[in-house]
Amino acid sequence: MNAHFLTDIEIKQFKCFTDFKASGFKRVNLIGGKNNIGKTAFIEACYINVGSVSINTIITRIIDIKYARESLNFIDRIVDYQNILDATKKYSVKSNLNSTSFFIIEKDAIKEYRFDINDESKSVNFNEFNIIFERINNILLIDNFGWTNIDLVKAFEAIQKQDLEDDLNYFIKEFDNGIENFKVMRDKPQCKANGEYRDITEFGDGLRHYISIICALYACENGYLFIDEIDNGIHYTQLDRLWELILTLSKKTNCQVFAITHSKEMLESFARVAEKLEDQDISYTLLVKNKQEKIKTIAMNYEVLLNSLAQEHEVRGW
Amino acid sequence: MVKVAILHEGSSNDKTADKKLIRSLIEKIGLPESSIVYYAFGSKTEFFKITNPNYIEIKGYVEADEIDKILFIVDADHEKDDAKYKGYENTEKELKNIIDELGFNDFARFYIVCDPVTKTGYLESLILASLSAEKRNCIEHFIECSEINPKQIHKTIINNLYTIAYPDPPYNFEHAHFDELKAELTNLFTI
Numbered sequence: 444m445n446a447h448f449l450t451d452i453e454i455k456q457f458k459c460f461t462d463f464k465a466s467g468f469k470r471v472n473l474i475g476g477k478n479n480i481g482k483t484a485f486i487e488a489c490y491i492n493v494g495s496v497s498i499n500t501i502i503t504r505i506i507d508i509k510y511a512r513e514s515l516n517f518i519d520r521i522v523d524y525q526n527i528l529d530a531t532k533k534y535s536v537k538s539n540l541n542s543t544s545f546f547i548i549e550k551d552a553i554k555e556y557r558f559d560i561n562d563e564s565k566s567v568n569f570n571e572f573n574i575i576f577e578r579i580n581n582i583l584l585i586d587n588f589g590w591t592n593i594d595l596v597k598a599f600e601a602i603q604k605q606d607l608e609d610d611l612n613y614f615i616k617e618f619d620n621g622i623e624n625f626k627v628m629r630d631k632p633q634c635k636a637n638g639e640y641r642d643i644t645e646f647g648d649g650l651r652h653y654i655s656i657i658c659a660l661y662a663c664e665n666g667y668l669f670i671d672e673i674d675n676g677i678h679y680t681q682l683d684r685l686w687e688l689i690l691t692l693s694k695k696t697n698c699q700v701f702a703i704t705h706s707k708e709m710l711e712s713f714a715r716v717a718e719k720l721e722d723q724d725i726s727y728t729l730l731v732k733n734k735q736e737k738i739k740t741i742a743m744n745y746e747v748l749l750n751s752l753a754q755e756h757e758v759r760g761w
Numbered sequence: 762m763v764k765v766a767i768l769h770e771g772s773s774n775d776k777t778a779d780k781k782l783i784r785s786l787i788e789k790i791g792l793p794e795s796s797i798v799y800y801a802f803g804s805k806t807e808f809f810k811i812t813n814p815n816y817i818e819i820k821g822y823v824e825a826d827e828i829d830k831i832l833f834i835v836d837a838d839h840e841k842d843d844a845k846y847k848g849y850e851n852t853e854k855e856l857k858n859i860i861d862e863l864g865f866n867d868f869a870r871f872y873i874v875c876d877p878v879t880k881t882g883y884l885e886s887l888i889l890a891s892l893s894a895e896k897r898n899c900i901e902h903f904i905e906c907s908e909i910n911p912k913q914i915h916k917t918i919i920n921n922l923y924t925i926a927y928p929d930p931p932y933n934f935e936h937a938h939f940d941e942l943k944a945e946l947t948n949l950f951t952i
Contacts, residue, residue: 729821731825734826740825741818741825741827742821747814747817747818750815751814754773754800755773756798
């Protein structure tokens with residue numbers, strides 16, 4: 444286990460979570476659970492926690508996740524980032540890495556933002572508040588809607604810096620042998636097919652998602668990659684190859700991966716490939732609600748997951 | 762709805778009679794199959810290993826209220842084998858210990874499977890005990906003459922012989938020998 448990996452997390456308060464604990468995370472972690480159980484909120488909580496090393500970074504992350512969820516609502520509008528931040532009233536998460544919290548205090552006609560990051564605490568008056576975006580390049584989130592061109596181009600830089608374009612093109616050809624090359628031209632990701640470069644937006648969402656994941660794994664060297672709806676647009680015949688890439692590249696780049704799925708095929712593929720590669724550094728975390736409607740986890744390591752799937756346990760379907 | 766885990770010996774397929782018989786009996790009684798998840802432990806000694814992956818999974822489900830009740834169905838075996846887990850009384854004692862160690866006391870029960878008359882043997886012995894003496898003796902003589910060992914092969918051979926000899930209906934669930942197991946299974950679904 445690498446020292447920078449997130450292994451345990453306690454979400455005291457954030458969105459649908461209160462006094463929630465999860466543990467047993469490994470290098471590659473798959474998160475499952477029924478609709479609206481809080482899977483996305485869970486990886487958002489992790490995403491904020493692992494990368495909050497200063498007030499600027501915690502603010503950036505809280506705004507980024509809210510912006511990602513609401514981006515479609517912001518089209519043709521001037522974005523008020525402070526307003527976005529205000530929508531997240533409370534965030535209090537402690538992990539084996541960081542203790543992080545953010546609260547808005549409104550009392551006696553005074554509004555303050557309160558931040559606690561490990562041993563550092565600070566309150567900032569609403570009128571003095573100034574948002575300074577500060578991102579950490581090796582901690583990335585691929586949200587449900589997929590990456591924008593800007594996100595993809597930025598992650599692709601990591602491949603360019605390491606002269607690994609040929610590797611990427613090889614992986615892309617495995618996915619679709621009709622794609623001859625991938626390049627960024629005029630700040631736009633483009634794929635060459637039938638001798639002609641076209642914007643990646645003209646190809647299927649699955650291809651874009653697949654390329655995003657590979658680029659992100661290189662970009663997140665010694666960091667973290669969070670992927671919402673990992674199987675978005677990916678054909679079931681490609682699932683094993685996708686996991687092979689994630690397991691091998693994450694090991695190579697020392698990147699901890701958290702991915703969400705609803706799909707049983709994805710879970711089975713994950714376990715099958717981990718077994719084939721003899722990679723035991725994996726976990727599966729199932730989020731469920733108990734009788735008191737509190738969110739709980741069922742954590743499975745490599746051995747438990749393989750045993751459970753071999754016996755076709757179907758408790759998930761209650 | 763009550764959610765139930767049944768822990769049994771043998772495999773998750775029908776290689777041995779364990780799961781097949783339990784499922785057939787559940788169907789016969791009319792219990793809700795969809796509320797049951799089966800955990801196959803393979804050999805008996807696996808029941809007594811607290812680190813068994815089945816236990817790790819079950820504990821997670823119990824803590825999340827995804828499993829309400831648990832029934833262990835374990836063979837008695839023969840005490841003459843002089844091993845820690847062999848024989849009715851040893852099995853009973855060790856099952857109580859592991860249930861206690863797992864913290865399952867409040868919602869777990871066990872049923873030790875054997876020939877109800879001699880209190881020895883396996884689930885297959887219970888099946889044979891439900892046959893007429895004439896039919897039972899035929900199979901028992903064959904087993905005795907063939908000197909089959911070890912236990913898993915023994916269980917499989919009995920199961921195969923029985924399945925070939927009495928395919929329809931496969932089990933005599935009307936026999937009183939099955940009453941106790943029926944009661945344990947029914948009890949799982951009482952609140």
